[in-house]
Amino acid sequence: MWALRAICVLAAALCVASALRNDTTSSCYDHLHRPTRCLPEFENAAFQLSGEDLEATNTCGEDGIPSDFCVQTGAKQFESCQRCIWGMYPPSHMTDINIMDNLTWWQSSTMLEGVGEVNITLHLRKAFDITYIRIEFYSPRPESFAIYKRTRENGEWEPYQFYRYCRII
Numbered sequence: 001m002w003a004l005r006a007i008c009v010l011a012a013a014l015c016v017a018s019a020l021r022n023d024t025t026s027s028c029y030d031h032l033h034r035p036t037r038c039l040p041e042f043e044n045a046a047f048q049l050s051g052e053d054l055e056a057t058n059t060c061g062e063d064g065i066p067s068d069f070c071v072q073t074g075a076k077q078f079e080s081c082q083r084c085i086w087g088m089y090p091p092s093h094m095t096d097i098n099i100m101d102n103l104t105w106w107q108s109s110t111m112l113e114g115v116g117e118v119n120i121t122l123h124l125r126k127a128f129d130i131t132y133i134r135i136e137f138y139s140p141r142p143e144s145f146a147i148y149k150r151t152r153e154n155g156e157w158e159p160y161q162f163y164r165y166c167r168i169i
Contacts, residue, residue, distance in 0.1 A: 042131070045124050050092040055121040060107045061086035069110050071139045094120070098136075105138040127151070133161070141165065 028038035060067055061084045070081040089107035096104055109115040133147065144164040148157040 043128075045128055046095045046122055047097075048092075049095045049122055049124075053123040053125065054091045054095060055119075055123075056091040056094075056106060056108065057117075057119045058108045058115050059086075059091060060084035060089055060109045062109075067109060067113060069107060091120070095122075103138070107138075 028036060028040065030036050060069060064086060066083055066085045068081055068083050084107055089105060091106050093104040094106045106120075108118045135141075141163075142165075144162070146159060146163070147161045149160040150157050
């Protein structure tokens with residue numbers, strides 16, 4: 001069965017802007033501390049998030065029981081199966097550096113194991129103007145997924161983007 005997998009580069013690449021509003025020592029203020037036009041430095045806000053700042057509602061092996069998962073390729077003869085032991089594919093692998101010689105990814109349990117929905121939450125701890133969001137899957141992407149955002153720490157989640165795979169029949 002298809003497993004939701006996000007490779008290490010769940011790179012929500014974001015531009016820092018609103019975080020500079022209260023920092024009068026930044027280049028966005030002149031020598032008299034008046035706001036000036038500026039372009040804040042580009043930042044990958046998701047890079048190396050871990051611990052309480054990166055949550056996944058399911059990770060393979062978290063129940064302590066090793067499980068097998070197979071990369072779905074669409075062709076049975078090219079199916080690649082692997083064993084997941086707790087700690088091999090943690091959520092922190094979604095935000096580490098993508099090195100082609102040493103691919104890392106987060107792995108959820110599979111639908112075969114009864115997992116139908118998985119939520120991933122990135123706590124960025126400050127406001128950002130979003131330039132783009134890059135999500136790279138290790139296996140084929142899910143048939144549909146959504147990205148939600150919130151503007152206050154305990155605010156309501158608002159739909160940001162929806163994705164659905166459509167086939168022409």
